[in-house]
Amino acid sequence: MPCLIVLIALIFPRLVLFCVWLFSDFLQRAYQTALWPVLGFVFLPLTTLAYAYAININGNVTGGVFFIVLAAALIDLGVLSGSSQSRRRR
Numbered sequence: 001m002p003c004l005i006v007l008i009a010l011i012f013p014r015l016v017l018f019c020v021w022l023f024s025d026f027l028q029r030a031y032q033t034a035l036w037p038v039l040g041f042v043f044l045p046l047t048t049l050a051y052a053y054a055i056n057i058n059g060n061v062t063g064g065v066f067f068i069v070l071a072a073a074l075i076d077l078g079v080l081s082g083s084s085q086s087r088r089r090r
Helices: 002-013 013-023 024-028 033-044 045-058 064-089
Strands: none
Touching: 002 013, 002 045, 013 024, 013 033, 013 045, 024 045, 033 045, 045 064
């Protein structure tokens, strides 16, 4: 079951981020203000989810959890750069 949730989060990160915000206090415990989750929803949704996971599980972003946040950031940046390259080709 957790693997299915991770797969859904990778495919639809904004939907999962919205559902996490709506049905739990996971984001409120990780972020002090609502500004960062809103910006994360717009720009880096997977990184926002990974950071919230790291803070709620570990308390900080160190050790093995750092690599989860780093991988999420790289995936988000890869998606952003891939979409800008496809727009330039048209």
